[in-house]
Amino acid sequence: MGLPALRHDTPRRERPQLTLVDGRQVGDRGRSASPKAASQSHSARWRGVFRTFLAVSVLFSGLGIARVALASRAAAVSIESGMLREQLKEARFVGDSLEIKVSQLATPSRIRSVATSKMKMTPAAGVSYVTIDGPAKHGAPPKPEPAKPRAATSSTARGAAGESLLSSVMYAAAGEAQILLLGDVGLASSR
């Protein structure tokens, strides 16, 4: 025979009643319940705050140091550029002064005065013209003239040699006169 049938009545599950409980009450209860755990969590919080403060401090310090470094570098560069500017101005002033000096030395009236007083030169009494053959091209060796029949007289050959000697003498004299009149400064700007 079997056991009598049993009806299992599952009781309806009731919804649990939940209520929101204030934390402090819990903490209080917790403290009162566990003071050690409460102080540990408090310390952890403060440690976090301190770490955050440190990090921010380090960041601001870094920014501040960088800013000061940049500012001091900018000031140093500014001073350097000022010094360079002054050096450039000085160099330009020296250049201008030299240019003026050269121009003053090369003033025709001064040259005339030096020529007459120191070199005892006088204006030419008259002017005549001598035709002189132009110089050979620069760098090119002088071309040897082809042999010609000896139709020219010796006086013509002497005349041609005399003209080239005259041009050499005139060129050398002009160079000497320039040195005496202008000096080294004048030669530097001579054309």
Add this chain to the structure above:
Amino acid sequence: MLGGVLLALLIVGGRLVQLQVVVAPAYAEKARIQRLRDVEIPARRGTIYDREGEPLAVSVDAKTVYGTPGAVKDKAQTAKTIARVLGLDAADVERRLSRKSNFTYIARKVPLERARQLEALELGGIGFLDDSRRTYPSGDVACQVLGFVGVDDKGLAGIEKQYDDTLSGEAGVLLAERDPYGRPIPGGVARSTEPLNGKDIVLTIDKDIQDRAQDELTKAVKQYKARGGSVLIMNPRTGEIYAMASMPTFNPNSYAKASAGAVRNRVVSDAYEPGSTIKSLTAASVIDKGVYKPQSKLKLPPSLTVAGKHVGEAHPRGTVTWTLTEIVTHSSNVGAVKLGQALKAQGLYTYFKRFGLTEKTGIDFPGEVTGWLPAPKNWSSLSMANIPFGQGVSVTPLQLGRAISAIANHGLLPAPHFLLSMPQSTDVKLTWPTERAISAKSARTTTAILCDVVTDGTGSAAKVPGYNVAGKTGTAQKALEDGRGYAGGKYVSSFIGFLPAEDPQVLISVIIDEPTGAIYGGVTSAPVFSSLAQFTVSHLRIPPSPTRQSRDASVTPAATERKD
């Protein structure tokens, strides 16, 4: 008691809040404005060079010395020190330092060496600003051409004024923090704009030729105890001016001491009655018109009467029959009037207008004037009795030089100018247009006649060994200031010519104002022309004429001559 302390603290605290928070921005702004100053950074003025690269006007660094009167403790002693170093009047300096202001100029454009000596003394209340000083290294060479600049480096006369925009550049600005003495605080610069320096210019002037022109003119004016004079040397083909001189001169380095007469450029700004030099234009006109040829003969009585006015010769003679060439070579007034009558008033005026005598030349120089030649409708009955030989009409030396250049330049009027190039402006192209005055053939024919003036006529003192010279003398009575008649015994003597005649490259005009002792252009001015021409062709390396000009032969055209 406690309440009182609290009240006091409250008041102080409230004031602190007001100063630090409420009005702080306004005070900070005031302090910033006080510290920050806009300081102009002067631009360097461009240099003026002659055609061979010689500097004629240069700007060099200098300093402006200023004072802050309130900061100067011992004004008398400071003034003495400054006066000793800078060479100023101590009383004047002390007067400036005693002014009731925060800023006073003591000296401007002080040479750098002297400013540095003063700076080294570290005088309280004395500051220094960057400045520049214009220097003319060659003194009075080309002084009237160059002009000068004022204390603020602005051109006031001459080329300095004409090309002031090009030479000036643009000043920069420095916004800097400065202490009460005006010294910049390092690192306190807010912003700066660099100055744009002025550009250099190169003139057509040749310093050596210019100096020679001034020297020769000075000698001639002194020799003939003249009132003044002028010389123009130019290239008749291109219009480039090699030299332009006027007497008396001045030193542009101290222009404040110059007289008004010395500063004036007479070649450009003085009109005068040219006299017989105009006969070259009258002859060119009748030839171009086809009325006469060089060999055309005219019967010339000793004198003419035109509208009641008696026209005679400088050297009385009998009745002659002269060719057109002889009329010019002998500088016959009667002959010139007959030539003018052949052209008639309108024809003469038209040709003189074509030669540019009724307009300015347009030269790049300030203050140019034009002469006086009214339209024929305004001529009197006596005009035809004197205009053909250069009286009753006035021109500037530059106008006449340009007109004669047309004869030298195949009939083309050049454009006289000073500017040769602007080295830093390579994109600027300079063009100087020409205008046709007469035909090239007429110009050649007239040149041959003018050569005869030098070989056989009144201009024989203008000869230049080795060169064919063409030119014309002039001896004109000087008009009275009010224009009513002529001053007795006062003349303007002149010679204008060009060489080499077969390929003209140099034109020279010499004018002596009121010479005494000798009055004829052929005596006073022609020798000056000869000397200057000799120097100029030698300096410019212009070769001598290959063939000498004969009396009746026409001038052989040069290989580079342009066709009509």
